[in-house]
Amino acid sequence: MIKLKSITKRFNQFVAVDNVSLEIKKGEIVCLIGPSGSGKSTVLRCINGLEVPEEGQVLINDTPLIKDDEKYTDLKLKMGFVFQHFHLFPHMNVLDNLTLAQIHVKDRNETEAKDIAMKYLKRVGLEEKALEYPSKLSGGQKQRVAIARSLCMNPEVMLFDEPTSALDPEMVIEVLSVMQELAQEGMTMVVVTHEMGFARTVADRVIFLEDGQIVEENHAEEFFANPKSERARSFLNKVMH
């Protein structure tokens, strides 16, 4: 489904992602973990073209993701993206947030778009908030709306960039449980997260990054029970209490 072939991404002199290769199969749930500044978010952003690596190749269903290529938008639409800070459109109510791209990108008519929007709002448990503005929602609700907004575009894979890092602790669980449901339904997911509990129970595979490189890659169970590298071990010691 997704293949990264030795990608390198620099910001000025700083090498954020250093020669990273990985493959994500359909239906797989992969968590990217590591200390801050390790390049995990940048890897995720390279997958859907928000960042363009200077070297290497990003392949979606074996088609290279290249800006200005005719297939670019189609490839991007196969991927939903959920941001740490939600990025809902503040000038529209929740329903309009969910129908905007359906109408203007997928060419759905308004009724159809609204039906689909309500379906996904129901799924994240927020159908009664359809006519509220984002400013009236809590962080957890905003993030669930953002997830629903992505799902409306029927992506084949969902990319999550620290989806719970900006939330108050009591709201983390509502977002994680929505994600867990998605996982159970067989959605392919790549998740950058600091939620080790989530990674351990939901992920099929965990990729540990440091300094822009993949240090360790393993089944989730195996990784948490018995990390091979010293760096992964010391990281886990710091974050698991």
Next chain:
Amino acid sequence: MFVAFEKVFTLANMIYLFKGALISLMIAALALFFGLILGIIGASAKRSKFFLFRWLGNIYVEVIRGTPMLLQILLLFAVMPAMYTAITGSVIRPNVYVIGVIALSINSGAYTTELIRSGINGIDKGQWEAAETLGLSNFQTMKLVILPQAFKRIVPPLVSEFITLIKDSSLISTIGAVELLKSAQVIGNTYFDVMSPYTLAMVFYLAMTLSISFVARKLEGRLAQSD
């Protein structure tokens, strides 16, 4: 000082001042409108990926903001008829109101360019990214996501710009336009008392600017509903 006030304060004079005020208001409103169009063009030029457009946009803004408005009006008053003669070969007596509107529009456009540009730049980069991940094109993102939000930020300074234009429209009295200030001067010359008509002109200016501020505050409250 105010000895002639009763003499000046007649219905006919008040109507004369009122007409002057309407002209000031009209000129300011037209300049705001055309200035807004120039501002949209200017801001697009300054955000363009083509160096030439950015360069032209910068020159426009810097030249206009860096020189006195009075000078711009006087220059246009001298240049326009000469250009007309150069192009058509015939001589015209320029309409000072038209020149006034053009000069004020060009001036306002430079300030509006910066208002719009900073309004757009002030929108969180995440909004562009979210729209991009949903497949919206740059143009769609600008139209559906960025501009509606930028508009809310632009409205309050645009209202101040309107108020500035009402006051600055008094400068075109120097090329012979009879707007509010000139009307007051005309009355003053008739009665050999400028204090009374000038004071009345102040009241008219304040009536216009304060009522615009009032409407603007109402409007801002309404625009802020989704915040």
